[in-house]
Amino acid sequence: MREPVVAGQFYPSNPKELKKEIRKCFKGIEVSSHDLIGAVAPHAGYSFSGHVAAHVYARIPSADTYIIIGPNHTGYGSPISASADTWSTPLGEIRTDGDLIKALAGSIIDVDELAHRFEHSIEVQLPFLQYTLDHDFEILPICMGLQDEETASEVGHEIVRAVKDAGKKVVIIASSDFTHYQSADIAYDTDQYIIEAIEKMDVSEIYRRIMEKNASACGFGPIAAMITAAKLLDATKAKLLTYSTSGDVIGDMSSVVGYGAITVE
Structure with missing residues (x-):
């Protein structure tokens, strides 16, 4: 069992308070499922980036499996895990x-749990899925320590090969701050x-x-x-x-972190 490591820090550890926090993130956002193949969502504390992430999850469609690809901030484990x-999570398993x-x-x-043990970039996406979706689903968490273009392309191709072999409907979520x-x-x-190049779905650019x-x-x-895989799964626009x-x-503009919500269809 992979237990939560940032509950009580990035988001509330109490289920009732967590649902309340996520509900607040969706304030003012129309919830309407779209035919998404991929997305980019931030992974900071919910008070900072939750409202941005909610723009993605307000559009998330039903799927068999949600593939969540995050960076490896900790350095533990295999390069691609x-x-x-x-x-x-506080909302269940x-x-x-x-x-x-x-x-x-x-x-x-590789299959390697060590890379995921203390990594937050995937974990913070999961309560949003649990809160938003009303059907049973599974996940495939993938943590990237190597992020060069060749490796990212290979990861995207391998995801698509596996998805087609397994015959699953998937949505691929890239977890990233800017x-x-x-x-x-x-x-x-x-x-x-950078987002302009993402919207063009041009990986080299x-x-x-x-x-x-x-x-x-x-x-x-x-x-x-994510973009590599989404294009292979016939996505045409971001x-x-x-x-x-x-x-x-927080009002301090001198040193900030950027957050973007991007969809790929």
Whole structure:
């Protein structure tokens, strides 16, 4: 069992308070399922980025499995790691998709629980899924320590191969924040420049712009892997739904983190 590690820090550990917090995140957002294949959602504390993430989850469709790809902030575990554990949150337990785990055997994606043990980027997405969805579902958590373009492309291709082998309907969520600890003006300009390439679904251009700006978006590999897979699953368009920074919450614009909600259909 993968127990929650940031409950009580990034989001409430009490189920009633957690539901209340998530409900607040959805305030003012129309909930209407869309035919999403992929998405980008932030992974900061809910008080900072929950409202941005809610824009994605307000549009999340029913699927068999939600593949959540996050960056490895801790450095533990294999470079590309899937989890086969059942995951626990204050809202209950979620099984991982054993069929997809089996289909990934022998690929670049190892099964390694250590990479996930203390990593928050996937965990914070799960209560949103549990709150939003009214059907049984499974997850496939994938943690990326290596985020270069070649690796991200291979991860995307392997996901699609496994999905087609298993015959599953999936939604692929890339967990990422954008610029870290720059002024709000710099963060906005840098992030919009990168998001423009994401909206074009141009993986090579995303990497070129990140290198050009020396950008500090933490999940560019998961974003690239998601886009690679989504295109192979016939996605044709990506759209920024909303963008904000931590400065919009606390009022300090001198050093912010950027958050974007992006859908891929």
